[in-house]
Amino acid sequence: MTNRLHKIDIIFNNSDLDVVAIVPGSNFKYLTGVNFHLMERPTLLLLKKNTKPVAILPVLEVDSFKIHNIDADVISWQDKDGYIDAFYKAADILGKVGSIGVEGQRMRYFESLALQKAFPETKIVNSHSLISKVRLLKDSKEIENLKKAISISEKSLTNTINYIKENKTEIEIKNILIQEIYKNGAEGLSFDPIVLAGSNSALPHGHSSEYEIKKGDAILFDFGAMVDGYNADITRTFFLDFADDNQKDFYGTVLKANLLGIEKSLVGNTLNDVDDSVLNSLEQSRYSEFVVHKTGHGLGLDVHEDPYVMRGNEEKLEEGMVITIEPGLYNPKSLGVRIEDDVHITLGVPEILTSFTKNLTII
Amino acid sequence: MTNRLHKIDIIFNNSDLDVVAIVPGSNFKYLTGVNFHLMERPTLLLLKKNTKPVAILPVLEVDSFKIHNIDADVISWQDKDGYIDAFYKAADILGKVGSIGVEGQRMRYFESLALQKAFPETKIVNSHSLISKVRLLKDSKEIENLKKAISISEKSLTNTINYIKENKTEIEIKNILIQEIYKNGAEGLSFDPIVLAGSNSALPHGHSSEYEIKKGDAILFDFGAMVDGYNADITRTFFLDFADDNQKDFYGTVLKANLLGIEKSLVGNTLNDVDDSVLNSLEQSRYSEFVVHKTGHGLGLDVHEDPYVMRGNEEKLEEGMVITIEPGLYNPKSLGVRIEDDVHITLGVPEILTSFTKNLTII
Numbered sequence: 077m078t079n080r081l082h083k084i085d086i087i088f089n090n091s092d093l094d095v096v097a098i099v100p101g102s103n104f105k106y107l108t109g110v111n112f113h114l115m116e117r118p119t120l121l122l123l124k125k126n127t128k129p130v131a132i133l134p135v136l137e138v139d140s141f142k143i144h145n146i147d148a149d150v151i152s153w154q155d156k157d158g159y160i161d162a163f164y165k166a167a168d169i170l171g172k173v174g175s176i177g178v179e180g181q182r183m184r185y186f187e188s189l190a191l192q193k194a195f196p197e198t199k200i201v202n203s204h205s206l207i208s209k210v211r212l213l214k215d216s217k218e219i220e221n222l223k224k225a226i227s228i229s230e231k232s233l234t235n236t237i238n239y240i241k242e243n244k245t246e247i248e249i250k251n252i253l254i255q256e257i258y259k260n261g262a263e264g265l266s267f268d269p270i271v272l273a274g275s276n277s278a279l280p281h282g283h284s285s286e287y288e289i290k291k292g293d294a295i296l297f298d299f300g301a302m303v304d305g306y307n308a309d310i311t312r313t314f315f316l317d318f319a320d321d322n323q324k325d326f327y328g329t330v331l332k333a334n335l336l337g338i339e340k341s342l343v344g345n346t347l348n349d350v351d352d353s354v355l356n357s358l359e360q361s362r363y364s365e366f367v368v369h370k371t372g373h374g375l376g377l378d379v380h381e382d383p384y385v386m387r388g389n390e391e392k393l394e395e396g397m398v399i400t401i402e403p404g405l406y407n408p409k410s411l412g413v414r415i416e417d418d419v420h421i422t423l424g425v426p427e428i429l430t431s432f433t434k435n436l437t438i439i
Numbered sequence: 440m441t442n443r444l445h446k447i448d449i450i451f452n453n454s455d456l457d458v459v460a461i462v463p464g465s466n467f468k469y470l471t472g473v474n475f476h477l478m479e480r481p482t483l484l485l486l487k488k489n490t491k492p493v494a495i496l497p498v499l500e501v502d503s504f505k506i507h508n509i510d511a512d513v514i515s516w517q518d519k520d521g522y523i524d525a526f527y528k529a530a531d532i533l534g535k536v537g538s539i540g541v542e543g544q545r546m547r548y549f550e551s552l553a554l555q556k557a558f559p560e561t562k563i564v565n566s567h568s569l570i571s572k573v574r575l576l577k578d579s580k581e582i583e584n585l586k587k588a589i590s591i592s593e594k595s596l597t598n599t600i601n602y603i604k605e606n607k608t609e610i611e612i613k614n615i616l617i618q619e620i621y622k623n624g625a626e627g628l629s630f631d632p633i634v635l636a637g638s639n640s641a642l643p644h645g646h647s648s649e650y651e652i653k654k655g656d657a658i659l660f661d662f663g664a665m666v667d668g669y670n671a672d673i674t675r676t677f678f679l680d681f682a683d684d685n686q687k688d689f690y691g692t693v694l695k696a697n698l699l700g701i702e703k704s705l706v707g708n709t710l711n712d713v714d715d716s717v718l719n720s721l722e723q724s725r726y727s728e729f730v731v732h733k734t735g736h737g738l739g740l741d742v743h744e745d746p747y748v749m750r751g752n753e754e755k756l757e758e759g760m761v762i763t764i765e766p767g768l769y770n771p772k773s774l775g776v777r778i779e780d781d782v783h784i785t786l787g788v789p790e791i792l793t794s795f796t797k798n799l800t801i802i
Contacts, residue, residue, distance in 0.1 A: 111646055113630070116544055116736075116743050136643040136731040139771055143642075155733040156750045178548055181479055185551045186543035186565050202549050251621050258618045263610070267476070268627060280499040283474055368499040370518040373479075380479050387519045408502055 079109050079146060081129065083210045088125045091206055093177040095170060095198075096123045097191060098207070101182050102377035105305055106211050109144050112137060118159045118187050121148075122166055122176075130169050132162045163194035177203030208382045213396030218376065219420060221306035222398060222429060225262070226418060228301040229308040230432045232256035237439050242291055242316065246271045246284035249295075257301045266300030266307035266379050277313065278412035280369060280404060291317035294411040295439075300379070307379045309400055310430050311416030314437045326363065327413050327436050330405050333357045334415040334434065337371050337385075337401035341419050341426040347389035347399075354403050355387065363405045372400035375418055397421040398429070442472050442509060444492065446573045451488045454569055456540040458533060458561075459486045460554060461570070464545050465740035468668055469574050472507050475500060481522045481550050484511075485529055485539075493532050495525045526557035540566030571745045576759030581739065582783060584669035585761060585792060588625070589781060591664040592671040593795045595619035600802050605654055605679065609634050609647035612658075620664045629663030629670035629742050640676065641775035643732060643767060654680035657774040658802075663742070670742045672763055673793050674779030677800045689726065690776050690799050693768050696720045697778040697797065700734050700748075700764035704782050704789040710752035710762075717766050718750065726768045735763035738781055760784040761792070 084107065087096055098104045098121040100112035112119055117134040124130075129148040133141055138152050149169055153162040167173075173195055178188060180202030192200055214222070236253040250271040257265060272282045273289040277296040289295055293316050300308035313330075315323060337354040351371040358367045372385035375398045383391050385399055393399075402416030415434055420427040447470065450459055461467045461484040463475035475482055480497040487493075492511040496504055501515050512532055516525040530536075536558055541551060543565030555563055577585070599616040613634040620628060635645045636652040640659040652658055656679050663671035676693075678686060700717040714734040721730045735748035738761045746754050748762050756762075765779030778797055783790040 113644065116747075136769075139769075140642050140645055180549035180552065181547055183548045184544055185541055185546045185548060185563075186567065188548045188551070189543065189565060200548075202552060204549065247626070251624075251626075255618050255621045258614050258621075261614075263614075264631060279503050281476065282503055384479075406499075406502075 079144065081107050081146070083107060084123050086210050087177065087203070087207055090209070091177065091203065093175050093201065093203060094124060094173045095176045096203065096207060097121070097176050097178050097183070098123065099179060099183050099187060101179070102211065102381070103179060103207055106377055108146055110141055111305065112140070114182070118190060120187065122170060124170055124173070127170070130166045132159070132166055160190060160193065163190045167194040173198045175199040175201050177201050177207060179207050180204040205382055211376055212374070212382060213394060214376060214398055215396070218306060219398070221304045222308065222375070222418065225266070225301045225303040225306050225308035226310065226429050228257060228260040228262050228303065229299065229310050230430070231260050232301065233297060233310070233312065233432060237314070240289065240295070240316065240439055243288045245286050245288050246273055246276065247286060249289070250284045253297070253299060260301070262301035262303060264302040266302050266309055269299035270296065272296045272412070275408065275410055278406040278408045278410070280406060280412065280414070289316055292320065294323065294413060296412060296414060298414065298416065305377050307375060307377070309375055309379055309416065309418060310432065311402055311414045312432055312434070313413045313415065314439045316439060318438060319436060323411065324436060326405060326407070326411065329358065329361045329363055330403055330413045330415050331434055333403035334401055334417065337403060338417060338419055338426060338428060341393060341399065341401065341421060343393050343395055343421060343423060345393050347383050347385050347391050347393065348387050350393070350401070351386045351389070354401070358403060358405060363407070366405040366407050368406055369404065372402050374398065375400055393421050395421055395423050442507065444470050444486070444509070446470060447486050449573050450540065450570055453572070454540065454566065456538050456564065456566060457487060457536045458539045459566070459570060460484070460539050460541045460546070461486065462542060462546050462550060464542070465574065465744065466542060466570055469740055471509055473504055474668065475503070477545070481553060483550065485533060487533055487536070490533070493529045495522070495529055523553060523556065526553045530557040536561045538562040538564050540564050540570060542570050543567040568745055574739055575737070575745060576757060577739060577761055577783070578759070581669060582761070584667045585671065585738070585781065588629070588664045588666040588669050588671035589673065589792050591620060591623040591625050591666065592662065592673050593793070594623050595664065596660060596673070596675065596795060600677070603652065603658070603679065603802055606651045608649050608651050609636055609639065610649060612652070613647045616660070616662060623664070625664035625666060627665040629665050629672055632662035633659065635659045635775070638771065638773055641769040641771045641773070643769060643775065643777070652679055655683065657686065657776060659775060659777060661777065661779065668740050670738060670740070672738055672742055672779065672781060673795065674765055674777045675795055675797070676776045676778065677802045679802060681801060682799060686774065687799060689768060689770070689774065692721065692724045692726055693766055693776045693778050694797055696766035697764055697780065700766060701780060701782055701789060701791060704756060704762065704764065704784060706756050706758055706784060706786060708756050710746050710748050710754050710756065711750050714749045714752070717764070721766060721768060726770070729768040729770050731769055732767065735765050737761065738763055756784050758784055758786050
């Protein structure tokens with residue numbers, strides 16, 4: 077991945093932050109091309125406007141950083157010495173700093189404490205959304221990666237469905253799905269896949285169990301393949317052998333909301349507009365009590381990222397955003413249905429990146 | 440997994456904390472049996488001595504929590520309302536609180552801000568090690584899970600080796616390894632496997648690339664299967680087709696340090712003792728400049744957890760701890776070698792859970 081450090085200007089031009097601190101994760105990878113794991117050893121990139129970046133690195137990560145040829149002051153620290161001196165050295169290099177913006181949903185508490193210790197007069201500000209904004213609009217290479225990830229995901233789902241039979245457990249089916257995802261060339265999973273059957277499908281983030289699928293059960297798949305760091309995220313809900321009229325009506329209500337959400341995914345509409353129309357549609361149905369979550373989220377190097385498709389978010393849709401549209405209804409006594417597409421906002425009608433059928437499917 | 444909430448007394452008996460706040464992750468799972476992901480929606484368990492636990496939950500996770508029959512006050516919040524009111528309600532229920540201990544390496548900055556806002560007079564304390572201590576000594580069920588995870592890992596490694604040929608890429612080999620891990624029944628990966636060949640093996644946490652393995656290359660595998668949340672973590676380094684005398688000597692130096700580390704893993708020795716003897720052995724070899732990391736870490740529901748096998752850690756080894764012994768040497772110009780075993784501390788000689796051969800292996 078390429079170095080996009082020049083994009084930090086988006087942050088400085090939209091705030092009065094003096095420094096931005098990035099920990100390993102999507103922003104780190106996007107800006108530097110370096111894909112570090114977030115571990116117990118503090119690893120930070122400190123960016124100050126018009127100043128050479130300062131990287132605080134455990135010594136064992138220095139070579140992984142240097143092969144990317146980033147022009148930065150590297151301060152490395154050894155396990156035996158601890159990390160706090162590296163933070164003091166960074167403070168010396170950066171001089172007077174009024175405020176440091178951090179990724180509040182990514183930086184851990186202990187890293188914030190080390191920062192505050194080394195910069196005692198500095199205000200630490202949760203700037204998660206602001207920082208993530210650098211990744212808000214996807215370029216063609218990013219869309220291409222998402223398309224590859226989605227293509228692998230959909231092929232894997234097709235192959236997995238062929239394997240499903242009565243009495244297979246959720247865990248068995250999930251395991252086959254994962255093998256398929258790797259067989260089809262993914263570099264990883266977007267997240268631990270959700271495969272839930274029967275009334276388990278009503279747990280929006282439930283974990284697969286030893287439950288054996290039965291005829292007439294709903295079976296919900298929520299999963300994705302990862303390609304070059306980019307995450308697919310697709311949900312489909314099927315029925316084994318048959319679906320009764322109640323199930324069909326329940327499914328149809330979610331599908332209607334999904335289509336409405338896509339229809340509203342237009343440049344200039346707000347995220348609130350999209351969520352509000354989707355939720356209104358569900359809330360005005362006979363299943364209003366079974367609504368438990370918002371419509372979706374941004375998708376890219378993180379599975380959940382800005383912009384969030386939720387009421388109250390008055391941010392406007394822009395060309396290049398990628399969001400999920402994933403309405404769901406969850407009746408704890410019988411079934412949950414969620415239908416999730418990945419949608420690329422374009423100047424005209426949105427480009428629906430996911431293409432797996434949404435017609436009610438009996439397997 | 441069972442509910443072990445009574446174990447919080449270990450924390451209160453070893454501190455003057457009034458409340459402990461747990462976020463999704465290993466401690467949460469260990470104490471409650473509930474396996475939530477750490478996501479953008481704050482999810483917290485607040486534990487106060489002799490008081491019913493208070494759980495702050497996004498509404499879509501409430502059912503997943505309730506099926507575990509935990510006797511707790513549940514405060515749920517909806518996306519459309521935001522989470523901060525749930526924190527205020529928790530503060531009302533808990534009353535006067537002098538200090539809250541948090542998992543500093545797990546809790547994110549934005550969650551700490553919400554806590555501080557709802558408990559303005561309360562001191563938030565990074566109590567990561569103290570809280571993780573509840574999981575320090577493994578019971579027989581936990582050891583059994585680790586053994587299953589290790590067995591799957593070693594079988595998968597054996598099968599993957601058979602696949603390696605000149606010109607296979609690191610990524611191809613890694614992909615096969617992952618498929619094997621799932622085929623052999625893992626529920627997940629301990630972490631994204633590290634498969635590095637040639638001079639790439641000198642990057643301790645490098646990512647697999649399109650590099651094609653050549654005759655005479657070292658190839659390093661660092662990976663593990665997960666079973667019921669428990670993580671195997673094993674590293675082996677092989678050579679393709681042949682190893683020259685320098686490579687053999689380099690390998691032998693690491694192997695000697697590995698064996699020494701295991702020999703020192705005795706009840707009553709400190710973690711410092713173990714790391715110090717391993718590092719001395721490496722530092723006194725002709726390869727002292729290629730030492731870049733400590734000897735190991737605790738292993739269980741987290742891949743890296745207390746106790747850390749490092750100089751300066753005067754904590755004593757106790758029966759029931761599980762640690763990794765993983766010395767390595769890294770010559771950026773030619774090769775890295777790391778040999779990692781998972782070691783269960785027992786009253787007599789340690790039980791080495793990993794059994795894959797450490798004899799220099801040509802494949």
